Amino acid sequence: MSKQNPQLDTQGNLKHFLTIEGLSRDLLTEILDQAEGFLGVAQQAVKKVPLCRGKVVANLFFETSTRTRTTFELAAKRLSADVLNLNISTSATAKGETLLDTLRNLEAMHVDMFVVRHATSGAAHFIAAHAHPHVSVINAGDGRHAHPTQAMLDMFTIRRHKQDLSRLRVAIVGDIMHSRVARSQILALKTLGVPEVRVIAPGTLMPNSIEESFGVRAYHDLREGVRDVDVVIMLRIQRERMNSALLPSEHEYFQLFGLTEERLSTAQPDALVMHPGPINRGVEMDSQVADGPRSVILEQVSNGIAVRMAVMSMCIGTQNLKIQPAGDADG
């Protein structure tokens, strides 16, 4: 592979959106700025703009998802694209078709964009590498690797409340080890210039050497970790971790790492509480916090549509650009 970022075309425009890694602060800021414009579409009587009319977007979900898939679907529909929802786990691959054959068949239907969710890290990159040059791929979560649109909608939500990201302390709490969301969030926060990113987790769910490799501060105590922070991002605890001996029990996790109003009291008075959903009430946080005045969890969902519209339209817009020699254009 070349040194060129596989997500960008030769002019540096976003063609695929696979990971935050390697994207510039300017590009991430452009995504956030474009999303601001799309936020207003929800206020229109007709909640649609004709930008991607005639384009076909296929949601390829190899892993179940409700929120991510529906917000991607709604984002595509608000851009006037046509949407195919493929629940692959119950369709072709179950009948023995390979991933590439599924891909070729969809391309034969003239699909312009694939939105991919897969349990294997690197799946979206693989599809992007093998798809036709005119097709864009958006990663909607791959294994433990990345979930870049989730990270961007979180950045968007933070920016709308805090404006200046360059003075924030942000804490991410939960299963840092297995979380693609955390990985993308850390990269996005660092790229956008957030000076202090903390990760808070039990020892069994904290990767070794995360401080050195990601430039974050690691805490094993929730109270200490959220002190003076401006934003607390809670991660979802997956029930299967309980069975694999990494966590003792939901009850015990909540006793140590569950967010309550009392534990939040050391954070900044106007600290935001975020969660990518779905919430396990009484595991990651109690209802008082989840439904409390500092929670922006439902706002994250609405913002997710605008951010996904921004990413999808930027990628689709790039597909049609004629690469022009410098100093020339379609005059």
Next chain:
Amino acid sequence: MSKTEIWKDADAVNAAIDGMADDLKALIAERGIENPLMVGIHTGGVWVADRLHERLGIADALGHLDISFYRDDFTRIGMHPQVRPSYLPVGVDDRHLILVDDVLQSGRTIRAALNVLFDYGRPASVILATLAERGGRELPIAPDVVGLHAQLDRNEQIKLSGPEPLLMLRGKTPRHASAKSGPGSETAQKSSSHSDSGPT
């Protein structure tokens, strides 16, 4: 535009807006319209609308439209780098609208703006007021109120500079105007310039 000169100075633009305000008042009276809603198109149209809104003493706040999501050249040149959210203070259903832009040329911006408005509701009527009007129409769109009429060659361009003072600039279009240009360039300053003051 390369090499620009002032075509109409601040006083001339101001006088043109005064004239537009008078014409609008007369037109509104003639049509029996009460309480119109004024909407400017980003960016120059908003500057002009701001002044007309004050001169006409319109009750509802000024609306702003960004037409970037309704452009007809998205599939050719991609996303516009600077999209501002559209804002309408109240619903447009059954309201009489005054749509304001700075320069009318091809008519494509107005086509897009009408589509935006109709996605917000069903207005009772729409009046089109433009500060300047020139040849080069590509769609059957005509203004109701015009401040300045420009006689220009095909390769000449006019452009509103603002917000303070408002000046009309005139210049020759470079043989190849860059379609997709970064922030800070001319196309970035006005979202409609791709269609109404640039060559296609």
